[in-house]
Amino acid sequence: MTTVEAKLEAARDDLAARDGVLVAFSGGVDSSAVAALAHDALGDDAVACTAKSETLPEAELEDARRVADEIGIRHEIVSFSELESDAFVENDDDRCYHCRTMRLGEMLETARSLGVSTVCDGTNADDPGAGHRPGLQAVEELDVHSPLLAHDVTKEEVRAIAEHYDLSVADKPSMACLSSRIPTGLEVTEDRLTRIERAEALVRQWGFDQFRVRDHDGLARIEVSPDELDRALEREFVETVRAELSKLGFDHVTLDLHGYRTGSVSPETESDAAESSSDD
Template sequence: MTSVEAKREAAREALTAYDGVLVAFSGGVDSSVVAALADDALGGDAIACTARSETLPEAELEDAKRVADEIGIRHEIVSFSELESDAFVENDDDRCYHCRTMRLGEMLETAREFGVETVCDGTNADDPGAGHRPGLQAVEELEVHSPLLAHDITKDEVREIAGQYDLSVADKPSMACLSSRIPTGIEVTEDRLTRVERAEALLRQWGFDQFRVRDHDGLARIEVAPDELERALEREFVETVRAELSGLGFDHVTLDLHGYRTGSVSPDGSTVSNSVADDTTAIEPNIDD
């Protein structure tokens, strides 16, 4: 047995001690592995629960439904709105704390409705050291159980375990909620979330794998993985994305030459929170120049 298999078995065995668990389930690789472990350990006493709100792209909700079906776990969907929270809308340094508190609060309430005492999430062993993560404070305060963290399972090991369970999301890129595309200090609104979701849907249609569209109050800053930058400069894509994003309400459309970076608009990200990086190229008229 490899060390990863040993960690997987230890996490699965630990879950058998619970009468039942509800997994905060986004359909990403971390929460999918926790859901698979819970289903493996507890069968019908495990529930995956997805919180639907304005910050969850519709494509991600559909992915969550599909992956829950792959696992065979019971899947519940609850709806709420982070935009009802003034603290969240304000979009300060602790936005993720406010979001996670509300989202996990929905999980805890749903668990009580189903007579389940334990809520689990997908925090892995790499997360505590991965920059500004105020959402982890909410996990601790609400006493949510993190099996991956508890058994020192890193992100790479999560993906390996996902492969062992034959989950289609084993290699899925990380996907944070839509509000992460709005720089700190700019209010989170439904209009901004909607245009970011539609803009990213366009990039997905063009086959980009790892990307973000950051909304700098009317300026779209597109980030793609470094190995996809060349494709993002192709004439057909440039002309299409410029027209489509302008139609969504963006005044300017730019491509960030640094490429995709996690948390580039967060308080300690490499981009100043309310401004645009110097190394961007405008996807604007006169593309022959």
């Protein structure tokens, strides 16, 4: 038995010993692996739950629905608004803490209504060492179970588990919530979130895989992975994106020649903290 197989079995046995679980489910690879493990272990006593809010792109919600169908797990969708929290809107260094507290609070409330005693998330063994991650404090405070972390499953091993279950998201890039595109200290508003979502939908149509559109109060800073920079410099892309993003309300449109970097608008040690459980 390989190390990954042993960890997979241990995580599955962990979940099988519970009366039922609700998985905080974004459709990213981490939460999808947990959902697949839970469904394998518990069948109909496992539930995936996605929290819909202004910070979740519609495309990600559709992905979550699709992956839940792949797994065959029951899928619940609940709605809430982070924008009702002044602490979240303020967008300080602990934005992800406030977001995760609200999001997991919705999970716990849904679990109670379904008579489920355990809420799980997709935190993996690599996450605690990945820089400033205030969202992990919320996971600990709310006593949410992280089976991947509990059984020392790394990100690479998560992808192997996803492949074991034939999940289409096994190689999916990490995806943080839309608020991670707004620099710390600049208020999170519905208008900013909407134009970021629309801008990224446009960039995605050009076939880019790993990218972000950062909103610097009217200046759009496009980041793409280093191996895609050449394509981003092609005249047709440059002219089209500049025109379309200007229509969305951006005063200036720029391409970051450093390429895609997690947490590039956040504190120096912060990575995109929602990538594994909002899920990512």
